[in-house]
Amino acid sequence: GVVKFAPYGLRKVEAALIENGFNVVTVHPYDIEKYLSNAKVVGVSVMDPLGFGPVSVTFSSLLGGTPSTRLEFVNLMEKLRPFKDKIKIIVGGPGSWQLEWDEYWKNFVDCIIIGEADEVVPDLFRKALRGEILPKVIHCKSPDVEKIPTIKNPSVNGLIEISRGCGRGCRFCSETLKRRRDIPLNKILEEVKLNIRGGTRGVLLHAEDVLLYGCKDPKFVPNEEKVVELFKAVKTITNHVGISHCSLAAVCSKPKIVEEISHILEVGEKIPMFGVQTGVETGSSRIMEKYMHGKCLPFHPNEWCDVVEQAFAIMHDNLWIPAATLLIGLPDETDDDIIKTIELVERLRDYRSLIVPLIFIPMEVCALRRERRFAKESLRETHWELLIACMDHDIYWVDDLEENYLAGFKNIPVKLGYQAFAWWVKRAWKKRRGEILKLYA
Ligand code: SF4
16 A cells, blocks of 8 residues: 655655654555554645646536546545544645635545645644644745755656746746745755666656756746756766656747757657647737736747747757647637637647647636636637647647657557557547537538
């Protein structure tokens, strides 16, 4: 039941508790019953517990059904229910805000931690062990970087945080409320070594924008020297290095940094391609200016479409594959805004990438939290046209990705699984596309 790899955020909480002398085990939810008779406090880390996150809302709106994350969360809570009189349940993690929207689950658990838990957990767990009544909801402040503990055990996918927070201030995003801080290089390397020793094949460097590591520039122009130093240092420990996110504005403002990282990591030689998540969000400079003007710095919102295309071109040339999100349903969005986004998607057709539209959710942890929720019924013709443009783009690139990305895969079941999935998606989309076009004809 004790897991070899755990979600990174949970490892941080585990580290904070270990450093404060707690006896803590991190176990898989499927095996938790074995531990409940001795446990006094159960901490649960959640990503999307009730299915209110943008990905779940988008896909359940389009395809129907209940998000699996919700089913898993409810399952876990049902396992805890018989022990509720003798244990305290504390829920944290990026999706914990969702419990504030649901009176039933809010009352079921003892405490909900929203925000960065590193500093608050020791005192909170001490109170829980003493049997004291806990505050129902705690909103945490961002701790200083030296107060963030180093993980003690390996994380899932070797994920390692190199920076926390973002600083660009998009009003729909949960990162807006966190200060941007860089983790010192020695701490990062300590976690890289720990993961590799613990049996992870490689590491995934995580930040809201990996290219801004060490950046102090108020206009977010990357600090090339710091980024190169980071990648070179990590590469001395492992050949398998990935990154989670980068911004298109950073790519566009320092194209050389992309080339240098590709060179250090031997992309195209040791690694066939390099995947990264990024945000396009919109093709409308009006929406950009209104909700996310910091996202395009050092450029102006009016330049956004050119910045996006330029960044996609740079990544294409360097074998980086962006998986980009678009945002639909922001308050006050017009058909004209959506049409501009469709035009931008069409401009990106020649660049190897995936583009995924997501429905805006006024998350409790973002600046637009008081705005109305976008209902499925509000999806109109232009939204469906945008969806079609994105799916056509993705289907266009699926075969290329299969051919190149899977080239290095030795695992035959994974290869066959991907091919079968790609075949199913293409077939299902052909049918659905026809239905949508007929509906709006
Ligand atoms: S740039 Fe990305 S991570 Fe940063 S605030 Fe905007 S959406 Fe959030």
